[in-house]
Structure formats: C-alpha cells, structure tokens
Amino acid sequence: MEKNKSRRPSLRLHLFITILMLVVLAMTVTNCLTLQTALELQIDSFTQEMQGQALVLTRQLSGSGYFEHSDDPTVNAVIEQTADMWGGRIQVIDRSFRIVRDTYAVDTGKYNISEYVIRCLDGQSSSSFDTEGQFVAFAQPIYEKNFKASVISVSPVEANNVVQDAIEGVLLVTADLQSVVAPFRQAREKDMILMSAATCIAVLVILVIVVYWMRPFKKLVQQIDRAAEGGLKDEVDVHNYAETLRISEAFNRTLKRMQMLDASRQEFVSNVSHELKTPITSIRVLADSLMGMEGAPVELYREFMEDISNEIDRESQIIDDLLSMVRLENKEQTLNISQVSINEMMELLLKRLRPIAKKRNIELLFESFRPVTADIDEVKLNLAVTNLVENAIKYNQDSGWVKVSLNADHKFFYIKVTDNGCGIPEDAVEHIFERFYRVDKARSRETGGTGLGLSITKTIVQLHHGAIKVHSKLQEGTTFVVRIPMIYIKE
Template identity: 45%
Template sequence: MGVSSQINYYEKKAIDQRVRYTQKQCAVLSDQIVMNGFRNYNMSSLSDEAGENVFEVEQLANNLEGRILLVDSRFKILADTYNRNCGKYLVTKETIHAMKGEEVAYRYIGKQYLQVITPIQDKNNDKSDVRGLIIAMVSLQNCNKMSEYLYDQRDNLVGIFFIITLIFSVLVALLIRNNFRRMQNELDIIAAGHQEEGLGQENFREFYNLSSSFNKIINRYKELENTRQEFVSNVSHELKTPITSMKILADSLLMQPDVPVELYEEFMNDIVHEIDRENQIITDLLTLVKMDKTQADLNITSVKINDLLEVLLKRISPIAEKRGIKIRLETMREVVAEVDEVKLSLACNNLIENAVKYNHDDGKVDVSLNADHKFFYIRVKDTGCGIPEDCQEQIFERFYRVDKARSRETGGTGLGLAITRNVVLMHKGSIRVHSKEGEGATFIIRIPLNYIS
C-alpha cells in the first residue's frame, strides 16, 4: 500500500468516527425532543422551558464544534444555533429523504464540513411518523489538519529519501567509476604484454564475475600462446630432423671420393626416405591448418559409411598382408549419414593405418560399424602393443608420440590422431580410446547421422 493510500485510509477512518459520534449525539437529542415536545425547542418562543431546551441544543453544537438546525415536518427551521435562518424553510434532496424516516443522510460541504441529518421520531410508536429533523453541520478542520500534516510529513520524507538516494547514487557511481578505472589500467598493462599480471578480484559480485571472466580469457590466451610456442618448437624440430639426416648423408658422400656404388645407392635411398618423411610432415601440417578453419569448409553429403570403410580396407590390406595382419570389417546394418566424405575418410584411414603400423606381426585389426536412431559408431580394435594409461589423454595432441623411436621407424609424424580428432569434432562427434599396455587399443568414433550446423 502506498503512502498516499495510507493517508487517505486514515483520513476516511477519522471522518467515519466523526460521523458515528455525531449521529450518536443527534440520536440522544432526538429522544429528548420527543420526550419534551418538539414545539418546546422553538427559538422564537420566549418561555423558560423553551429557553432551557434551546440551551441543550446550543450545548450540543458547542460540543460538536459545529452548527445545529431543528426543522419541523413542514421543513421550517425552528432553531438555529447561529441565529441566521430561524423561520425559513429548508427543502433539499437530503432533507426530503430524511423526512421519509431514513435514519442517516449526510454529505460533505466543500470537504470542510460534515452534514448529518437525523429524523426526529418516536421509536416506540410508528416509525414513519417523522416529527422533524436534526441537522448537524460539523467542521472537519481537525481531520483536514491531520491529513495536511501527514501529507507534509510524506513530502518531507520523500525529499529526505531523494537526497539520501542522490548521495548514495553519487557514491556508488564514484565507486563504480574507480573500479572501472582500476580495471582499465590493469587491462592496459595486460595489453602491453604483461599477461602474467591478471586482473584483481573486486569486492562487488558483478565486478568479481567480470574480473573472473577476463582472467579466464587471459588464462585461455596463455594456454593458446604456450600451445602455439610448443607447436612451433615441435614443427621446427620435426622439420629439422629429416634435413639434418639428409645433410649428414650428403656430407658423408662428399667426404668420400671413391664411394662404392652399393653404399651410394643405400645413402640415396635413405635421403629419398627422409624427403618422403619431410613431405608427409608438411602435408599433415597443411591438413591441420585447413582443419582449424570454420565449419563452412565441410562439404556435407549423404554418404554410405559401409562403402567408405570397405574402400579404406581395400587400400590398407596390402600393407597389412606384408606383415601377416588380418583385417576384418563387421557391419551391423547399412548406415547412411551426412558427413564430409573426404575428411571422414582421412580420419578413419589414420586410425586403421595406426592399427596396422603399431600392431604385432600376424596380428589382427577389427573394424566394426553400428548405428542407433541418432548416431553411428565406428570401432577400430587392434592386437598391438597398447597405449599406457598415463599417455591416453595426450595421444590426440599434435606431435605427441608414445614411442618416438618406433614412430619414426614406421614413418609416423605424430599428427595423425590430432587430424582424426579435429575431423570428428568438426562433425560434432566424439572419439574415445580404451587400451591396456600389451593388450592392444580400441578407438571408438561417434558421429551424428544428421549433420548439426
């Protein structure tokens, strides 16, 4: 409830109490008039009894701090405590209603006075026999003063509240400005290259959340910067290794004038092998760069995954047969999905090739395909050396190798699984690995049947 509504409520309550009190006093006077005789209250009468009765009326008027009129059944004013209208007639809508026997009829006069009209009638006889009216006009000055006082207090409180609010707003604005300036200065320091500083934690929750978000961005930037530096270092090392090997082989040939043809051919074959390895690293790096672009680079078409896997196995089978490794494809159902055929082929090819390269001679590679109403699943399981548990979360990082010496022997670049993971993520899918050292490894790809843009 608002302040104005409360003031109006108290004002109405005070007026109602004034009305009830006036009605009660007029009812007492009405009973006296009926008992003493109505004509004995005529102010124009000079009798002693009339004078005493009129004194009662004047006493009530003083008690009510108002004016009392007595009107007979012909609407003639017999008594007026102000001595202004005696002998005149008072015919109004209110007096007519009261003359019909209505107990109460009252109204406001300019909101300054209250008019209460009480019928004069013998309650023991016929109530319709109205002998006259008592009209009490009571001042509402006290009620109005109370209302004015309350409104003045309200205005004062509103003014005080406004001033306090203004001061508080200015203080909060200054505090917020200072916090923003401090944050701006810290951001300027960070922008100058001092990322290790970070933002201070402010006291306000909103500033605390903002600072935390900026610090998360800064930490993410640090991680990306560290990853970039590590990536550049790895690229430099991987590209430098084949070049160093070729330089050593070439210098060895140049330092020996009379090199046997057999040794010369062996060295040249080694140089060609290093060149092929360098070319493979560059190709994989370019592939990764393309993978880092937006999803718009995907060429999504409806592809029968069964056929895609069969083509890959035919391509890899000759390599597996040289080492006596058996490759088996198991398809639970026909699967058609919305994918980029070229990129998905590359990802699956990397997994199956790794299963062959890092397998034991006469081992096995099982490739299975299944689907439900939402996803399709490709599982590649081998019987190779397995992956240590502490390495399983890192194998998808660029240039990471579990066994670096063996990877170089097999021609691995350390980028294949990173490429595979990027392809799967571009298709809004996921890839997991389950492995125990010495028991082989199982990779599971899950990709939505319908591409989610």
C-alpha cells in the same frame, strides 16, 4: 569500444536509484497512510460527537411546542450554543419543509426540500461527508412527545405511516471540518519538510552503503585487469560474496584454460618448427656433402638424391598433415554428411592398403558382422580409419597380422583395428592422441611418421560425435575401437 563502455549504466547507479526509490516510496506510503487514518478517526469521532449532541437537542425539541413558538429564547439559545460549539449551522424544519429556525438567520421562513429532509421525514436518519467541500451534514427526525417507534405492533406499511405521522420536523446539521482538517494539513506540511530532510540523509546513507557493497566488485575488476595486464599469470581471489566467489572461480578456470591453450600453442609452434626444420637440415647436409665430393661415382650421387627425395616427401607429408589439422580444427568446419555403406568404404580402403602390408608380409584381414549404412563424411572418416590401419601396418612386425572388424547395434557402428605388433607402453597410452607425440621417435622417422595422424583421427571421430579408445600391451599388440552414431544430428 571505450565509448560503448562509458555509455553503459553502472550497477552502482542502478542499486543507488533502486534503494532510494524504495526508501522514499516506503516513507511516503507510511506517512500518507498514517495521516489519512488519523484524519478519518478524528472526523469519525467529531461526527459521532455531533450526532450525540444533535440527538439530545432533538429530544429537547420533541413535544416542546417549538414549531408553534419558534421564538422561545431558551430553546433558541440552546440551538445557537450547539451550533457555535461545532462551528456549524443548524436548521429546524417542520413537516411542511419550512425552515422554522436557521442559526445563520439567512433562510428562516424559506423551504428546504433536500434529500436529507425528505428521507428524514420518511423516518430515516441520513448523513454524508463531503471530502472536497470538507463539511459533514446529517439530519435527524424530531418526534412528537413520548413517541416510541419500538412499541408499534402493526403491519410494516401501517407502522411506516404511524412513524411519519409522529414526526414533527427535522433537525438538519451541517458543520465545517476545517478546524479538524487544518491541523492535519499543517502536520502534512511538516512531514513533507521532514521527508525532504530524511531523503537527503537517506541519499548519503544509501550512497555509503552502495559504495561499501560494490567494493568487492571493484576489487574483482581491478584484479581481473591486473591479471590481463600481467600476461594471464595472476589468479583472482575475491570471496566477500557468493557472487564474487563464483565469478572469481569462473575467471580462474578460464584463466587456466587460456594458460593451457597458450602453453599448447607455444609447444605446437616449437614442434612444428622442429619437425619442418629436421628434413630441411637433412637435405642441407646431404646437399653440402654432394657439393664437397669430387669425382664421386654415379651410384653415390643417386643414393644421396634418393635420400633428399625422401626428406622432401617427409616435409610434404608434414605440411599436408598440418593443413589437415588446421582445417579440421576450424570452428567453421562443416562435414559433408551423406548416407554411406561402411562395408564398401572399408573394403576399398583395405584394398588400397594391402600392397603396403604385402611388402612386409603382413596379413590384412577384414571381418564384417552385418551390413552397415550410416550418416558420415566419407572423405574425413576414410582418412581417420586409414591412419589407424597404416599405423597398425607401420609399427607391426614383419609377417605379422592386422585385423579390421565392423559391427553395429541399433544406435552406433564400431570399427575395431587390432594388430600383433610391439604395443604401446602404459605410460604413453594417454599421450598418443597429442600432436607430434611419438612413442618411438627413431622408428617414427624411419617409417615417415609425423606424430599428427592419431590427433587428426581423434578430431575427425569427435566431429562425427563419436569416441575412440585404445587398449595396448607391450610385445602383444594394440587395439583401437572407434564408435560412431548411425545417425548424425547437427548441434
């Protein structure tokens, strides 16, 4: 068991890892988004600046006759200066795809039939950004001098032809973005170092926070352990958080129930010991008295032996009731449910008890309002009702009466046992279902009562998902009402 406990993950560790992951994730996402956004803005600004400079250059080349005189030193100086300013490459391409000027002086005189050039000769400027190669490229058309596409007032097809005819060539610009990206790479490396340092600091801060958060729970565990070691006497009181307060209250409720059970168990053991010891003590006294008599008449011996037999019967009755109670309170106890005619069960039960009532001239009446068939455990419910009727006879006055009635509605059936006996004191009514409780202990011993009958009855009724109530008035009588569901539904 201890091994299993040590292998279970700690709540403190779970909190620490979760918070650390959230903090690191938040820092990483924020840092990446910030750098990426700044980089995109910088590249966009750089590209727009390049396009603006390229537009100025194309206007200089338009109608300058550069395609016929590509060795013009002034224009070439401007082209070289512009390319150097960007750290890039400029190609001037005529309408036959021939490279008139290449600032790298590598492809001059060759042909460039790239997608950029083709689209540009059709009158469409184009640009692209290569994230892997980290360069930007765009192409702008070079028009004839004084050409303005906006003044063309012909059909779209004819306008397109006019535009194409007005294009002298293409200015193709490519630039390396390393100069733009490099500072951000350096910033990212610095941020990684800062994030590592921040993570280390976060680890320490989170560890302190988690330890602080968990202190009430640690205190709660210590108090619970102390309460357990102290024999379930000390209550737990940790109210730092709503959760610890609820746990404390739940533990204290459980503790009180356990204390009540412990007290009940001790009382039960004490009562059982007393109840079992009383008949044995009586038998011992009677036996010692017999052994101390010399020449006693046979009638006296017979009287003593009859008393000993009665005490043995009483001891046997106590043991039987105890066994019945143990079986009924067993959690694995099951009811043998079957459909039973309650009318027939009651008639047989009362037939068996009438001789007992007749000895004291007590009238035993039965009133049935309708036929009742219900799902019950016949043996157990028979025992419960027998206890009620026997008590009504035992604790009644001579020549009294006991009335038993049976009724039902669409959901429950009701058994009512009423007598005109001595009644139960008001302060004793709430205790009569407790084990070994007797209203009149002297009379109970005379009648052979064990103080367990009503407790057994209540347990049986509750096993049937029913309820039992009692109404009593001193010197007037007592009424017990049992309510049982017609249909038993297993929980």
